[in-house]
Amino acid sequence: MTILLFGITKDIVGSPTLSVPTSNISGKKVPNTVKELKTYLGKNYPELNKLSSLAVAVNNSYAEDDTIINSYDEIALIPPVSGG
Incomplete structure (x- = not known):
């Protein structure tokens, strides 16, 4: 699954x-929900855990933690945005 990244x-x-x-590779659990994806990414990129918020979009719509994700979905991580 490919994830699009923006900003920080x-x-x-x-x-x-x-x-x-x-x-599953080497017994590692594959993320099946947005919450599992956030956990997976936080373990592999601990700096992501320091963000004040992190929105996830699945197929161009903001997704809740319990949203199911599939390998063919378009997924994007949207960090906090500050105005100016």
Whole structure:
């Protein structure tokens, strides 16, 4: 599954996109919900846990933590935005 990254999330990961495995590799659990994806990303990129908020969009719509995600979904991480 490919995740689109914006703002500070792109800086933390070091790339505008991130590939997440969609099948169990070495016994690691594959994220099936938005909440599991956030947990997975927080373990692999601890700096993401320091953000005041982190919205996730699935197929161009903001998603709740219990939203099911699939390998073919378009997923985006949307960090907090400050106005100016």
